[in-house]
Amino acid sequence: MAPLLNVRNMTHFFGGLRAVSDFNLTIEPGEIKGLIGPNGAGKTTVFNLITGVYTPTEGIVELEGENIKGVETHRIAARGLGRTFQNLALWRHMNVLDHIRLAHYSQLTYGLFGAFFGTPKSRKQEKEVRENSYKLLELFDIDQFATQNIGNLPYGAQRRVEMARAMATKPKILFLDEPTAGMTPDELIRMIEIIRQVHRDFGVAIFMIEHRMKFVMDLCESIQTLVFGEVIAEGPPEEIQNNPEVIEAYLGKEDLH
Amino acid sequence: METLKKLFRPFSVVPLAGWFLGVFSAVLMEYYLGDLISYYLYLPKIPVLFGTLFMLKNPLLIPSALAYDCIVYIVPVFLVARLFAPLTNQLAAQLEKMPLWLATLLHLAAFYGILHMWAGINDYRVLVVKLTMISIILTLSLNVINGYQGEFSCSHPGFMALGAYASSTLTLLLFANDKMFGEPLMNPALGPWLFPLILIVGGGVAALGSLIVAIPSFRTRGDYLAIISLAFLFMVKSAIENMEIIGGPRGMSSQPNYASLTVVFVWMALCIWIVHNFTTSVLGKALNAVRDNEPAANSMTVNTRKTKMTAFMFGAFWAGVAGGLFAHVLRYVNPGTFGLNKLAEILAMVYFGGLNSIYGSIIGAVSISMLSEALRPLELFKWIIIPLILILVMIFRPHGLISFTELNVKELMRPRDKERAGGVE
Numbered sequence: 001m002a003p004l005l006n007v008r009n010m011t012h013f014f015g016g017l018r019a020v021s022d023f024n025l026t027i028e029p030g031e032i033k034g035l036i037g038p039n040g041a042g043k044t045t046v047f048n049l050i051t052g053v054y055t056p057t058e059g060i061v062e063l064e065g066e067n068i069k070g071v072e073t074h075r076i077a078a079r080g081l082g083r084t085f086q087n088l089a090l091w092r093h094m095n096v097l098d099h100i101r102l103a104h105y106s107q108l109t110y111g112l113f114g115a116f117f118g119t120p121k122s123r124k125q126e127k128e129v130r131e132n133s134y135k136l137l138e139l140f141d142i143d144q145f146a147t148q149n150i151g152n153l154p155y156g157a158q159r160r161v162e163m164a165r166a167m168a169t170k171p172k173i174l175f176l177d178e179p180t181a182g183m184t185p186d187e188l189i190r191m192i193e194i195i196r197q198v199h200r201d202f203g204v205a206i207f208m209i210e211h212r213m214k215f216v217m218d219l220c221e222s223i224q225t226l227v228f229g230e231v232i233a234e235g236p237p238e239e240i241q242n243n244p245e246v247i248e249a250y251l252g253k254e255d256l257h
Numbered sequence: 258m259e260t261l262k263k264l265f266r267p268f269s270v271v272p273l274a275g276w277f278l279g280v281f282s283a284v285l286m287e288y289y290l291g292d293l294i295s296y297y298l299y300l301p302k303i304p305v306l307f308g309t310l311f312m313l314k315n316p317l318l319i320p321s322a323l324a325y326d327c328i329v330y331i332v333p334v335f336l337v338a339r340l341f342a343p344l345t346n347q348l349a350a351q352l353e354k355m356p357l358w359l360a361t362l363l364h365l366a367a368f369y370g371i372l373h374m375w376a377g378i379n380d381y382r383v384l385v386v387k388l389t390m391i392s393i394i395l396t397l398s399l400n401v402i403n404g405y406q407g408e409f410s411c412s413h414p415g416f417m418a419l420g421a422y423a424s425s426t427l428t429l430l431l432f433a434n435d436k437m438f439g440e441p442l443m444n445p446a447l448g449p450w451l452f453p454l455i456l457i458v459g460g461g462v463a464a465l466g467s468l469i470v471a472i473p474s475f476r477t478r479g480d481y482l483a484i485i486s487l488a489f490l491f492m493v494k495s496a497i498e499n500m501e502i503i504g505g506p507r508g509m510s511s512q513p514n515y516a517s518l519t520v521v522f523v524w525m526a527l528c529i530w531i532v533h534n535f536t537t538s539v540l541g542k543a544l545n546a547v548r549d550n551e552p553a554a555n556s557m558t559v560n561t562r563k564t565k566m567t568a569f570m571f572g573a574f575w576a577g578v579a580g581g582l583f584a585h586v587l588r589y590v591n592p593g594t595f596g597l598n599k600l601a602e603i604l605a606m607v608y609f610g611g612l613n614s615i616y617g618s619i620i621g622a623v624s625i626s627m628l629s630e631a632l633r634p635l636e637l638f639k640w641i642i643i644p645l646i647l648i649l650v651m652i653f654r655p656h657g658l659i660s661f662t663e664l665n666v667k668e669l670m671r672p673r674d675k676e677r678a679g680g681v682e
């Protein structure tokens with residue numbers, strides 16, 4: 001059977017810049033994999049290429065054996081690829097509940113007519129969406145903020161809203177781009193717990209970019225190291241941590257250990 | 258500000274139904290005693306719009322006009338509203354037990370009755386009220402595009418023109434005996450019944466026309482909408498000017514008298530209801546997400562291109578309907594009406610009232626319409642005062658008076674007395 005996600009020889013150029021070269025990745029259902037690398041290595045670009053924000057110049061990207069290269073971002077997302085963003089990408093003027101509600105977009109089957117006139121079908125679906133949203137809010141411990149504007153939330157809670165929102169799209173794989181960036185140690189420990197819980201409760205596969213070695217070590221089964229768009233090492237966490245090339249690439253970076 | 262708050266405290270227990278009763282008593286008073294009161298106050302006749310016209314034309318009448326407003330409006334409204342609050346709160350509590358749609362309809366009917374009576378004093382009031390309600394439709398529909406979705410579109414008068422001309426052509430062709438199209442093709446008695454359908458066709462024509470703007474603007478990322486939509490506005494205007502068959506620069510006239518106060522009111526209520534349903538649904542929330550962060554919306558499965566097209570066509574549709582109503586209220590249109598002045602007026606209403614808010618659009622449309630009628634005697638100065646107010650609002654409330662609030666009918670209509678205050682103070 002085809003793997004859940006299959007990326008072969010993915011290469012991408014920004015103009016003359018070879019941002020990603022020959023990237024390979026397979027993710028099986030329920031796996032947790034990590035991607036590390038110094039600043040500007042091309043990690044976020046890998047995410048953007050797989051999720052369809054950019055179309056890779058070369059290579060193969062398949063989800064459950066079907067090509068998703070060149071497919072629009074929203075369709076890829078609807079097919080089971082959820083994500084969070086490195087620098088929070090929330091909707092400034094919307095409240096927390098509406099963030100989660102909207103992420104159900106592709107699961108709705110009622111049309112414009114339903115939205116205009118509030119037909120029984122649309123009301124039923126809206127009600128289900130609302131209920132499911134509250135469940136997610138509780139799960140991520142942000143239900144107390146439900147009707148608050150997103151800007152009023154503390155940073156850690158905003159990160160959790162992003163996770164909850166991604167989970168509302170019912171993903172098969174969750175892409176997390178530096179989920180602990182800018183977090184305090186307390187918030188960090190909480191985030192590890194939440195990711196574990198999401199993995200356990202939803203059985204979702206996870207692919208995450210992370211700088212903090214401790215975090216990746218704790219969670220990931222396998223890690224890739226990206227430097228200047230190329231994978232220089234791949235393997236289980238202990239192996240990566242002691243790999244001389246990885247240490248070399250991170251030289252002077254105190255947060256490796 | 259503080260003293261003002263204190264002054265209004267006793268009135269915080271008045272429910273919406275109570276204010277309706279207050280206004281109703283004022284309207285009744287004007288209906289029966291208006292002539293008498295204005296006679297004793299040396300006013301030539303019942304002031305049309307709260308006496309502002311008298312005041313601006315003849316400053317000597319300012320005390321009389323103010324006295325009239327006090328005696329006929331302010332005192333009865335506040336007195337009756339406060340005195341009968343215990344009673345109206347009971348009524349509100351009764352209404353609260355009914356299904357929401359029924360309570361809303363009853364409130365709307367009461368409001369319409371009062372409005373009808375107030376406007377009935379003279380024809381000018383009827384006209385002002387009709388045009389104000391049409392402005393509400395225009396403002397709301399532009400708010401969907403510029404506020405809810407955060408684009409900057411300038412083509413609303415163009416869509417209005419498409420709707421106005423499409424519906425006028427149909428009513429004149431089918432139901433009127435006029436010099437342009439000759440004998441009516443259908444029985445004129447059917448006219449008023451088919452008028453809603455004709456308005457919908459007018460809206461549809463506007464929505465189709467909006468594709469000329471939407472397709473090139475939303476195909477690619479980037480901000481071309483403002484320019485393309487402005488170009489569209491001029492295109493529509495000069496196209497109509499050059500089409501002799503629909504009157505060219507002279508315009509079209511003698512449309513049948515189908516747009517009564519009731520008809521305009523029903524369409525306005527319908528528009529508010531549909532815009533409310535749409536913008537609070539998940540599909541409508543997509544507009545906000547497109548505005549606040551489009552890539553994030555895409556990643557959350559939202560088809561943003563479809564969303565943008567839909568919202569734009571939706572806005573254009575209602576502008577077309579408003580145009581159709583406008584043409585049948587004035588019973589005369591010419592291409593000159595749908596130019597930059599109209600655009601400035603609608604934009605002012607949207608940005609003054611408040612983005613992303615139905616309350617805001619209603620307040621913006623009503624206050625700018627009323628202000629612009631009231632200041633009419635000032636002629637040129639009107640166009641200094643209104644922009645000045647707009648600038649002040651933009652400085653102190655950049656998103657407009659009431660922005661980013663959802664219409665909450667239940668909250669509006671709830672009883673307000675102490676026991677049932679429900680913690681909202």
Ligand SMILES: Nc1ncnc2c1ncn2[C@@H]1O[C@H](COP(=O)(O)OP(=O)(O)OP(=O)(O)O)[C@@H](O)[C@H]1O
Pocket residue numbers: 014017019037038039040041042043044045046086
């Ligand atoms: N849209 C783009 N156009 C041109 N160059 C880009 C674009 N996006 C990223 N790049 C470049 O590609 C390289 C990789 O960037 P990327 O954001 O993927 O790095 P990263 O590994 O995520 O770094 P960080 O740890 O800082 O997040 C950088 O040199 C960046 O400047």
Ligand SMILES: [Mg+2]
Pocket residue numbers: 043044045086
């Ligand atoms: Mg990055």
